[in-house]
Amino acid sequence: MEHGSAAPAEDGSPAYLDTSLSFEERAADIVSRMTLEEKAWQMYDKSPAIERLGIPEYNWWNEALHGVARAGEATVFPQAIGLAATWDEDLMFEVATTISDEGRAKYHYLLAEDDHPMYGGLTFWTPNINIFRDPRWGRGQETYGEDPFLTGRMAINFVSGMQGDDEKYWKTVTTVKHYAVHSGPEPSRHRDDYRPTTTDLWETYLTAFKMAFDETDVASVMCAYNAVNGQPACGSDLLMVELLRGELGFDGYVVSDCGAIGDFYYDYAHDYVETRAEAAADSVKHGTDLNCGDGQGNKMDALPEAVEKGLITEAEIDTAVTRLYTARMKLGMFDDPANVPGTDIPYSEVASAENLALSAKAARASLVLLKNDGILPLAEGTKVAVIGPNADNEMTILANYHGVPTAPVTSLEGITAKIGAENVTYSPGSTIAGDVYTNYSAVPASVFFHKGADGELEPGLKAAYYIDPKRSGKPVKEQIDPNIDFYWHRAPTTDGLNDEFGASWEGVLVPEADGAYRFEVSRWAEATINGEKINDATLDLKAGEQYAIKFELTFESGWTRDGLEKFAHLNWVDTSRDLEAEAMAAADAADVILFFGGIDANLEGEEMSVEIDGFLGGDRTHMKMPAPQEALIKKLHATGKPVVLVNFSGSAMALNWENENLPAIVQAFYPGEKTGDAIAELLWGEFSPSGRLPVTFYTSLDGIPAFDDYTMQNRTYKYYTGEPLYPFGYGLSYTSFEYSDLVLPEAPNGAEPMEVSVTVTNTGDMAGREVVQLYLQHAEKANVSVPNVELVSFDVVDLAPGASETLSFTLTPESLGYYSEDGALVAPTGTATLSAGGGQPGYFDGAVSETVSFAGE
CATH class of the missing domain: 2.60.40.10 (Immunoglobulins)
Incomplete structure (x- = not known):
């Protein structure tokens, strides 16, 4: 028997496999058998195997914000802010239960092939229950809005649905985040220090967390990047010790936001301590059990050094690792699958017809009718012009933290299917903002060729697929592919679910029309035309001319490995088209103009590189409709034809002119993969809209405190003293x-x-x-x-x-x-x-x- 381990069971098996013991006892036993170095590495999100103890590798990082995310195909539900707009606790519970069904099915599908990938586990880092206190925050779309009570109730039902109702085992783990004073700005989140008043802390920032702790068995908490009252959130005396582990009574495990422990000592962040060892020790002593790493890897590997220097004791480390293994035990990871609920959920549950129908139901419930002068519902036989950069934009379906939809329906597709192509004209009309286009499409097969044996052009590109992601050695497969537009469920080289590979495509591009073509190249890839790199580049191309094209894909492991989402795309958009003229022509043929505008998750989101008018680093700098869209809407309005606005955004928009001049406005948020069906059904009156705003729509930012000021005065409906454009809780109906x-x-x-x-x-x-x-x-x-x-x-x-x-x-x-x-x-x-x-x-x-x-x- 190893030093410190518990007595074996009567059959000689170790105590941690004895199901008659409590999960906590079993966890303590398995931890007692580890060396200090092994414990430190089990406190990393990419936990390695310990073969002598029968412990497989495990990646703790998974996402399920509005469907299982980043793990390939899954049912994509409305974004969290849209789910909040339903104000429906039972529906939220049903959605979360379905997500956990798909999560379990995916986990066991991978396990059957001995795969333990990133985004393949049962520990989901969701829901985001921060308060959407400021409309500029790009990640506000991930929350349940600005009200702590609404947020708490939605969180309770999400956690309950995800973790299940078995008396012994958890179906999945949920992680409420980001504890607890965290809601932007994104660009400075690694260095900011927020100092809320005690009353604001309890009235606003802690409420939803407390509700979740009081009414569910929520398994996990994620601590935030920013500092609170001068201490990093993951090392805060107040948040982590006095409140979380003390007054709030939370006894689960805590995971850091990804890179937050590094922020303790990085000189560009908090620079709070000097060394890696000090950061690791300080975070663990404050109750952080698991380090989600960053590009600089694990931080907890410095814990043995910290013990040697007297910064922390091994007993304190044992407490943290025991919490982690208690969670793994409660998930049934060390027990006979036959005794663990959920292990028999088949992979066919993923994106099943029933689940897609639930997504459609949630989409319908999430839509908010903001204005209607009687034009809606539209009459049967109405000919419509579908115009706007969000009419056929898949990002309005996906939002952020999303899976791969199996049956996505854009607004254009939904309307066309409902009333027939003969009754629809279409144009994107403008960019979505600045020079950001949404009407990219796959470069079609009709323009790709390769030279045959006789030197003549033949259709398609020469493709080569390699085991080595760097494409060394001999390819395992060579073929002619029509174009570059792939999503692989399994690696095209080994047929593995999570295998690395490389690929290349070479040939000739022959455009069918002159144009200034901007190219969009998928992640992990690089493309050239005539030797010139075209990733995000714009080239003037001539019809009929031949251009040598090469596309190389390097699909390899990394700290942000997307192993379960294997894409290769080469898309383009002709920026020389006169989109406005096309829109006006489309409007001429219609009785009613349906304008699909707003923003998308390529403009607002988590720590992004976007910096154009209205947007900075994932956040927003104003709430106005982007200028290109506003100008187009006014020109369409000037035709005298009624213009109905369907606005997509994960945050509030100052639709001031639109509210004053347009007959109808629908706020769609990001409604999930059945977006187009739900919107078409609403516009033609198949159901009465019932969505309600989970946030205040202001007329401007005037009077709202600075973004990095965490006072609640004059913020949200609870404290705002001005007159909103549309108040929190607002929404119209087709009935009364x-x-x-x-x-x-x-x-x-x-x-x-x-x-x-x-x-x-x-x-x-x-x-x-x-x-x-x-x-x-x-x-x-x-x-x-x-x-x-x-x-x-x-x-x-x-x-x-x-x-x-x-x-x-x-x-x-x-x-x-x-x-x-x-x-x-x-x-x-x-x-x-x-x-x-x-x-x-x-x-x-x-x-x-x-x-x-x-x-x-």
């Missing part, structure tokens, strides 16, 4: 609802849950889903962090015309009360107004309200 009989107790004690009920009636002519929202407004504010108005509960109800239903709610003491300046929850006293309706009080005509007089203690 009235509220009545709001019942609440007399003189309730705000320190205890409060039961209320309200009756909702569909007073319109169409069946519809209503999002019922309850808000509280205190007559007097005890301090500046008491909200002006606050969401305290919500639900959804489906009603036929004329039907009524009475809904009951339990309002929690946390929702009813407020936080004092020292962070203590204070029960309300005095009077407040409780309102029930389809939106915030003052923005919904059918709402009802009652005065609440709290008895107090």
